[in-house]
Amino acid sequence: MDLVRSFRWTAERYPHRRAVGGRHPMTYAQWDERTDRLAGALTRLGVRPGDHVALLLAGGEPLASLHLAVQKTGAISVPLSTRFSADDVGYCLRDCSPALLITDSTTDPTVAGIAELPVRAHSGAALDAPERVTPLARLLDSPAPKHQPAEGDTSVMLYTSGTTGRPKGVPRRHSAEHAAAVAHLIQTQHRTGEVALGVMPMFHTMGMRALLASIVAAGTWVPQEKFDAEESLELITEEDVSALYLVPTAYWSLVHTGRLAEAKSVRRLAYAGASMTPALAERLDAELSPEVFVNHFGSTEIYTFTIGPDVRRKPGCAGRAGVFSRVRLVSPAEGASPDDVVAPGEPGQVAVSLESPEAFSGYWHRPDADAKSLRAGWYFTGDLATEDEDGDLWVAGRVDDMINSGGENIYPEDIEDALVRCPAVAEIVVAGLPDDRWGSAVTAFVVPSAGHRPEETLAQLESYAREHSGLPSLKRPKRYLAVAGIPKSAVGKILRRELTAGHYRQLAQLVPGGERA
Known part of the structure; x- marks a missing residue:
């Protein structure tokens, strides 16, 4: 079609x-x-x-x-x-x-x-x-x-x-565009005539x-030129918007208005683009009580990798392959084959079959990118995940984001999920910075919550990590940095590479057992 x-x-x-x-x-x-x-x-x-x-x-x-x-x-x-x-x-x-x-x-x-x-x-x-x-x-x-394009x-x-x-x-x-739209409708359980923001x-x-x-389902598409949480809430309430599909940072902004409970018409939630912390998922569930709450994991190249169909039951879980998808976890080593499947429970790179009708067939004028990502009919996504006992995937970050500290592989999102509940923290991102002792030191970049001074925020977070997070000492940050903001892409994806490159404004620093700056 x-x-x-x-x-x-x-x-x-x-x-x-x-x-x-x-x-x-x-x-x-x-x-x-x-x-x-x-x-x-x-x-x-x-x-x-x-x-x-x-x-x-x-x-x-x-x-x-x-x-x-x-x-x-x-x-x-x-x-x-x-x-x-x-x-x-x-x-x-x-x-x-x-x-x-x-x-x-x-x-x-x-x-x-x-x-x-x-x-x-x-x-x-x-x-x-x-x-x-x-x-x-x-x-x-x-x-x-009069031109009629071919599918x-x-x-x-x-x-x-x-x-x-x-x-x-x-x-x-x-x-591929039509198949992806149909997959979206099935996987998010959209109804005919749905009103979507x-x-x-x-x-x-x-x-x-x-x-x-929205077009395939004969729904109503309610445009908003640029995201603004207050304006979004006005549109949701005035237009009786029933379905939201946003990145987690946008949902956080809606929660922070203090008015999200006014969005009584919303019955279907879906998110993509980044992981959602259990804390945020719990807030959304408590305030909106959605009938459907879906985690969509995919990319521009292949729209759907996997679908976590019940965020309420398994917050943060990426679920299983989508309706038109086939997925494997393979060795994260460079040049691995799609047949190099990891053992159950081991972290592996997510590989997705290019036979999916949602898939692209290669990059525009970029044979180098094709050679890196496309092998033997599979797309190597660069994402790391593990499979649980139910056969569901849990995304652990990007292959390039993995921190090797003291000879151990550490996944930033595990640490972020554990620390984001600290009330002094508005946002937190974990990345590895070069360190003489550890090779790569686990570093927490923190945006303080409103009303908290940077130094106070770092002290509270370090105490929380040590006493309440449940993180072993290896995973606890070796350095805490309070920063003015977290660099993000146009759609709210966190850009860790900007932080590791030093592109941030430091407000304060704490090194456990060391000095504050």
Whole structure:
């Protein structure tokens, strides 16, 4: 199934159903007509089937409509991260050679910072409302193109920020995008007509999945251009949002408003992008009592690895392979084969079969990345996990994040889960820093809770780790750093590499048995 056919069929079935919520609502018939007009305008601007069309917009309905319009032209949508620097945007544009770049007022300054722009750019500064689409307005009377994409055609290319180096392009076929949307609906138990908050950015697989799943299920997608916890709560209550799909940091922000219990319409929770601590899962369960609470573990390359279907029963558990997935735990050694399966209970790297209909087939112009991650029909994710006695997976972090301290392998997330309950801590991230004695010293980067001084926070946390965490001495941090903030990606993923590279503002330091600074 291709996305154009899927969208049109939903519009035929439910032409008068509310498709888009928020400030500028549309029915499916209206959204189909609007994206037809945008597709005609793009064609008049020279976009042809197979071209790349780069989209650098803040988000919300304008970006969603343009993405769908690009599908109708037979071209390939390339939504770029608004967190990218001018240098990164320039790199991506040179890498994919788009026929057109569309921006808005929030991203025009970034584009202006690119020394030699390799593409025609059109500013969509007034794309904030369906009735205001200048400078494309003069072209909106153009007829919609008649092109019908094949399910094997490329629909979208998402650029992953990666852990090192330049962003990597991940081309995804129409069939893979549709299969991922169907998997999302099944795995999160979405109903026909579900009302979902569309706040995760569409340059990320989570935001794209929320949009397309809503269309397949003939639901209402409620756009929010940029996450703001207070605004999210207003949208949830005003629109009767019933399903949330967010990263854990966003859920924490909602909890910290003190108003989450007002979101009485929410019945389905799902999270992805990072691990969720049991403490946060317990708070969400207590305040919302959701009917469904799901942990989705996957990536841009293959949307679903595993699904933890009952966060209430097993907080933090990544569960088993998704409905269209096949998963193995293999040796984390470099160059391991998919047949090098680890023994039960041992940590291994997560490998996922490329036979999944949700899978990509390789990176864009990156044979080096293909050689590292794709072997013998399997995608090597770089994630570490262990399997419990029930056959469920527990993610222990990234292969690159594992700390070898004193000759022992230590997983940062085990320590974070144990220490985050300390009331003096707002956020905590554990990483390894070079150390003469330990080789790599377990280091806790801590953001103090409101009202706690940095030095006080570190003293309380060190005491908590020693007396209440249950951590053995080997796993207890050898160094505590109070910092002004934790570096995160555009979708809230914690960037440990930024911390280990020294990119943080230190407020205080405590070395157990040593000195405070």
